[in-house]
Amino acid sequence: MLNFDITIRGSAAPYSVTASYRQRTAEGAFALDLTQEAWQEQCRRLGQVDEAPGTAFIRHVGSQIFQDLFRDQVRDLWIRARSDLETGQAEGVRLRLALYPPAVAALPWESLYDPDRNMAFGASGRTPLVRVENLFQHVGPSREIQASLPLHLLLAAPEDPTGLMAAQAEIQLVRQMAERLGPAQMQVTTLEGRFGILELHQALQTHRPDILYVASHGEPDGILLWQQDVPHLATSESLRVTLERATSVKLVFLNACLAGQGSAQARFTSVGSQLLQAGVPAVIAMQYPIPDEVAVDFARHLFDELLNGPCPGAIDMAVAGARSTLYMLAPHTFSYGTPILWLNAEDGRILRLPRGSVGSASTARPSMARPHPAPVHLDLSQEEAWLAELVAGLDLTRLPGQLRFIARSWEESVEECRSLLYQLRHLEQQGDEPRYAAKVSQYRAHQQRMERLRSSLEDAIRGHGG
Template identity: 30%
Template sequence: MDVLDFQAEITATEHGVYEVTLRGPDGAETSSRTRLSLPPDQLRALVARIPDAVIASSARVRRSASPDEQPVQLLGRALYETLTAGDGRALLAAARHTAARAEAQLRLVLRVRPPELALLPWEFLYDAAHSGYVCTTTPLIRHPQVAVPQRPLRVAPPLRVLCMIARPGDQETLAVEAERQRLGAALEGLRRDGLIELDWVGGETWRELKSALRRGSGPWHVFHFIGHGGFDRAAGEGTLALDDGAGGTYQLGAENLAMVLQGHSSLRLVVLNACETGRASSADPFSSVGGALMRAGLPAALVMQYPISDQAAVEFSQSFYEELAQGRTVDAAVTEARQSVRLALPGTLEWGTPVLYMRSLDGMLFAIGQAPAPVARATQVGDLYVQGLAALYTHRWNDAVAAFREVLAERRDYENAAAKLEEALRGRRLDHLYTAALGAAQAGQWADAAAHLTVILAEDPDYRDARERLETARTRSEVASLRAEARSLHAAGQWEAVLAVGERLAALVPQDADPDGVVGEARRRAEPRTGTE
């Protein structure tokens, strides 16, 4: 599919005022001066809440915005309003129409020059008119003004990925073997197809990283780091936490990492699964690890602006490398991976954690040649298929998904494996929703429980006992609301209104209509008045 760029550039004009220049794919342009719609103190407080909101979302499943998501949406709206001020919305709508008419993918290329704005999580741009986050459907790349980009590297499969895990003894413990196994399992199908090859740095120090880059087992096309990241306030730059050789931490700064990786002409992409590697200082947008790699000449860097859960990281990596190994542009691969995280983990906001820095003009980092034909292994594929069926019919959803994905990695047209994979994914999604509904009900969060069960029944009207549980949740939600209203009316001395609410409660829960006694007290207070009349 062709790609059409919608370019956005933000520059500072005077204190608190910014000039936003937008350019559509047809050359149409608009420029406006604007301020952020949020006061500085409120903006800082809101930005500080985003990391916790993103992490909290990984444990939730919901249909509407929860209190955790509300600060993300509020900030996303403010950023979107800033970006599309003046005639910007009309120009963006026209660009979307142009792309749709040309059957092309619209891509948002963002150049944010003021460092204080470059710090903000633009990946959460929220278009309230379309009730959606922009970058879940539109590739968004941060494109700093740097040297002339390189052309795609011609690669005969496999795509070679050098991985490194670091867990210094004085840092929070990482399950490194589990992390290694998860990444390997996620990419096993690509490896068997001859599309990707993983190798691991033999240690956790900068010396061992340099040694791995030098040795003759490359050339390396991608460097993938798993570990701890951070931001050195004194140095004003992002860092990776490596081992110092004595069990402590060696903070490898952004500039030094760029120096180590620079000069390896085949290396086109760095993926850093470490929090805060997308964070820069308020004075220099290139001080983040991603920004420093751009300045050093690397075509693309995928970094994390917040911590990311293991499940989201694995889901993202699997989808991202699948797309990349098939020859997709890096920005399209990131968008597909964002969607995979959002679909696989309903309700999570972690799809917005990765930040893509790119200086390649078209996003095509690798010109992938033809992969060698895989050797057919019919017996093994058949066994995997049967294992998938067994897991599917016994509701072991994760095992079923893994088995059918392996089958399709070997043979994409094997019987009805694709349909069975969809069935397993659907079963897993409904099971997650049902579990979330039970948890919400147990916690007395009846509105959330009802929302989850409504989604389930919209997809499967006969799912388990969801219909009965939905009726209970709706009743309990209404009861909770009426009780809160009764307490408010009681506090205001509105006795007749309290009694009216009490009648409704008695009809809904006759055995437990007045647990805190407000209706009974209202009846006693109202009786003398009734008697005098």
């Protein structure tokens, strides 16, 4: 995975842009920001929960950002990166965004959409998009990323004084998620009730979790906890101090609406960016409101990818895979782009797991287990049989009405898999080993996503009584 770094600086539009890729640089300009009324309205629409913005609108928003950014020299450098992807010289290109102007950072970059290739970055596992603060800004000392299984997750779910959140239901959903992964891969400890920042600090010191999952109400500058039996907003600064001392934590997942939303006036105000400054390798936070069940669904796919995906331990690839699944299920909502990933790891890896420790609790059914041929070369006849078995028996006409549009996405995924097998057969005959190996990696990643998508479709059919 290669890095394509974008840095935007300046105090007013047009802002200066510097792009770098494989020791080449390009300069450009960027004219959009959240002080513009049109963008304030577009962001408002993206953040609506009761009325989905629609696929066409989301693509329109993402296209504006893409076309204003990728112009002239920056466009030419991006074309070079895309060429490396398409010719197999790069397995993936990680787009890292260092956004200095607050009004630029507040834009919905996760909607980024390439209209020429009809590609949403949020749905692509080959071009993961992350935000960084470590390239040009001091962050806390690097943390040890070696981890052993099972991973320990601390779920902090304070009592909801508004009664609007179903805390017990979310706790149950997270526990079910962990059960689905299996106790050999993940274990959950819960912190509930009227606790405050000091109790959270004590729980982090006592349990030393690898992952902190917070389920609460959020604001751009804090998370709702308690203090002296009264609801209290724990500020991003106090949370930062707490996480600076919780050195076991490699990932913070904030299921709290708006905790990832930055101010258009000042840098490092959001909870997410503050925690990255604490030295946490990765932080995920929501820039818009998101239904609890969707956030938990995202987390389920995320942790499955993190442990059992094509790149175990790499959070950027795990987020890309989870976003891709949400996109396939509901491209007309912006749920796939609502989580922001801040990353403080050069290669995306926040966990270095023991060799051979992952994959032991795969969620794929034994009857669908993929063949495991010798390294690099695949038995393509067996792979074709696996694909036929995966597709067989999945009656998409039994999907709930509101999800039937996904049938086309599934069919397109099947065709993409068949196309990859055809390309592999052709490259095998040519004896082109480097391109063959790169295509195998691409194919295996696509296989994993298809298995998870089928599992989600089966759950939807079962849940509807199909």
